[in-house]
Amino acid sequence: MNKIKIGWLLSLALMLGMTSCGEQKSNTKLILNEVLIENQTNFQDDYGIHSAWIEVFNQSYSSANLAGYRLKVSNQPGDTASYFIPKGDVLTLVKPRQHSLFWADGQPNRGTFHTNFILNGTTDTWIGLYDSGDKLVDQITIPANTLKADESYARVSDASEDWEVKGASEDKYVTPSTNNQTQDSNAKMEKFKQHDSVGVGMAITAMSVVFSGLLLLYISFRLIGKASVSVSRRRAMKTKEVTSVEEAKEKKLGEAPGEVFAAIAMAMHESQNMHDEEETVLTITRVKRSYSPWSSKIYTLRETPKK
Amino acid sequence: MGEFIDFIGNNLADFWTYTGFANATVGHLIMILVGLVFIYLAVAHEFEPMLLIPIGFGMLIGNIPFNMEAGLQVGIYEEGSVLNILYQGVTSGWYPPLIFLGIGAMTDFSALISNPKLMLIGAAAQFGIFGAYMIALALGFTPMQAGAIGIIGGADGPTAIFLSSKLAPNLMGAIAVSAYSYMALVPVIQPPIMRWLTTKKERVMRMPAPRVVSHTEKVMFPIIGLLLTCFLVPSGLPLLGMLFFGNLLKESGVTRRLAETARGPLIDTITILLGLTVGASTQASEFLTFDSVLIFGLGALSFVIATTSGVIFVKIFNLILPKAKRINPLIGNAGVSAVPDSARISQTVGLEYDPTNYLLMHAMGPNVAGVIGSAVAAGILLGFLM
Structure with a gap:
């Protein structure tokens, strides 16, 4: 499908x-x-x-x-x-x-x-x-x-x-x-010199464009953010079998803050006891350096002359 | 025998004219001293070492005196020399977009996506650019030169280099060094302004924790960001295109190797070349002018204006925001795009007044918005003035 x-x-x-090419x-x-x-x-x-x-x-x-x-x-x-x-x-x-x-x-x-x-x-x-x-x-x-x-x-x-x-x-x-x-002459420069010798016009125009650009991004991501929260809420409602949106909002379903995820990760880490005891175990790891003729001692030493 | 001794003597005299000692001027020595100060600041105080070491050493390289008339093809301004070839990445403007690719691949926009209103702080801080633009005009610079100087206020080295290489190539050395110097000096410039403009009550204001951002939102951000900003300001395409592309490599989750190359070896290589050649471009004969002094002064002013406007904008913005959603004005400084230094300063100053109030993640929002804002501003200046 x-x-x-x-x-x-x-x-x-x-x-x-x-069509557009045509x-x-x-x-x-x-x-x-x-x-x-x-x-x-x-x-x-x-x-x-x-x-x-x-x-x-x-x-x-x-x-x-x-x-x-x-x-x-x-x-x-x-x-x-x-x-x-x-x-x-x-x-x-x-x-x-x-x-x-x-x-x-x-x-x-x-x-x-x-x-x-x-x-x-x-x-x-x-x-x-x-x-x-x-x-x-x-x-x-x-x-x-x-x-x-x-x-x-x-x-x-x-x-x-x-x-x-x-x-x-x-x-x-x-x-x-x-x-x-x-x-x-540079027509644009002349225009600026003539009409905007102080630069206020440029500042107002440019700042309006900067604000418009970031305002557009703000509006887009406010909407996307809302949609995203709503999707996660719906998923959470399905899992928790909650049907009322009001109830879901009240319980803040789908809006878990970062701390909650950090706490869950920490709990999983603790419960699975994956780590060794660092105070008593000495781990020796072999350090392996990748070979390069530039650092090879053999290549930098002169060979003994053959008799 | 006497002739032979004369010949040796003449040879040595000839050789002497080629040495740095014979060609040294006070200007060379001053610039070497400035280079040494940069290296000292980087090594001893860790002021932006990744930038100041290459730039500082580049200054030493660029200011080794030599016989300019000998046609040795060693100087950065001599066509065909190795340094000149490396410098073409700066003059033709392709190093900065590659740096932006790396920045995009290493930047997490989550803070901004979770609280998109912080984007407006990034826009407000761009007043620094246009404040400096107006002052530069008043000082007698042409609109193109003023635009190139103003961009220092964006606190974004690659953007400053990109724009000055197009609008005022002869001022690029001074503008680049000024931009990077003040970015390194952000910890010195910003805190007093932040303290001066805020009350104690404002400084301890707590902000709600940012919500967790979904993978879909993170993938959508670079795509929508590119389309919206570049449709509005197509002249910002080289910088914004690469920034958002790098971010998509990071966030897509399926191009890990490409993202790692962009934020690792690639950006490191370009940073080395960019820093070194920008440093070397400060050859005393080209760099030590009254204009350079003015540019340094204007650069400092633009940083002050940018920081001030960011903080004041937050204070004004708070007047219309509900109490629960108010923003700590200490993150207003982060609107200048010196990433992540200015965000780190928000955190440091915030912790001075409340050791449990962590502002770093909140400050990262306006900080990365500042990167977008300054690239948009550069695009506008390019569009209007080119």
Whole structure:
């Protein structure tokens, strides 16, 4: 019977788990983050050449490897170029919350980060990032003629949903291989400095949370304690054949304090007379030390030379 | 021959520049002296010897002067040195959760489960943290630094190291040494405050014996404790998760070997490494600053505030409790989580006024609640300030 119940419970848990998995959004670590199509005076590659580039961002807090991924580009339906990111280059490992830049210069012989295609901004440009299982993990379409020279199409901030044109104004600047929105101050710290320079707000908030946490524990264990006492009382009532709860409460059934258990243990110990008489019996126990070559005298002595 | 003698002479002169004698500064000597005092206190007066011996000796190790420009890779702050590798457990914050695993595996939460209202004393004593936080802010520390300094008031060494390694790594040495020093000095700091804040009548107050706690309740405690506290403060997960996990190993009754390893060899190993490297991190050039002096002062203040708030909270709490369930205010000090020292102090001070009034088991309740409370407080500070 119990096995059937456990089986039902497990099946239910499995079903719930699977349902919740189905609801989850695909959780990819690597995403497209910024694209620059016409590079005139912007970032240069290692060869000193200005080329179009695509920035990939690792939005997770663990490293992610781009090896085996594919970058695909299409300017018109049915015409898709694909670049396989080679395996075996340690530089394809993108550290947590870091970026990786690919040069769309059509020169794959120049290294891992140079693709076999170029970008063309005169028509709609679709860029897709595919994982090693050829599953689309992220894509973006840049409408035709959206970007002028040295302007990029980028997420507003790293990994955010919305995209915008960067490079057109002072506050929206192009950010190859770095955060789309540079943080030049610690926002949280600034907020604290501005609104809570004395620390009273923090003290009140934090102490409320500490009290709430321990209050929750208190309430839970008060209830659990009551339930536990009630269970032991019911058991004691069954043993003593008491039917009235009032009577059981009066007799404090099931509420034996620790001293009672100590007294019972002592009485059992005394009645069973398990111990020898220590005053008259001398017990010699052999001390056995575990062997170790580190403490062995034989190993520390030099052997007598053989003649 | 003359050239050869010159060569020997130059070699010896070179060697001299590498010795500790040539590189010693007053700072090194002061820190060595502090290390010796720690060792003396531990050996002669048994003040937290498990902590003060490794920390004290670590101070000696960390303050042996050497030629910093020689690239010998011996100093704790030199990347790749043995000490630096051992110190990574502190800087990356994985020693403290392992210590908490051991603490969980050796702590009996029965006193707390049988009388759960004692948990609130553990919460009240955390005022020490935020009192010190406010004073540190007033002294000009940044909110992150103030948070790291304030946690000294939690009287919990691993928590202090964990939080300071995240919020203010440059102050970690001073914060850790301050936290452990004051934990060792709890028998000196707390009793006068306890006597000052209580009346003679309150000190002899007797509390009903705690009820026997069932095995089921003991098993449920770490599970429910983890779920409730970590759902509320997920940033406390490394500490609380390990604390409750260790306790489940102990209480489940079926993982005795694991529990014994956690509370024995594992915690001992980590304590040795943690103590030694924290001690060694007090290299004079990094440690002897005015900030360190301020941190020591703030640490003392935070302990005073924590003890005071614990005792006063019990007195206020007693006003709403029925007479039979009132709490002896002498256990209020135990809300700071220096386990089990502060509970032992409740017992010692209580026995001074009534030799038959044993408060130890009652004081263990707020004491272990203090461990949970300080870990929760650390989680909150981390969540707010990181």
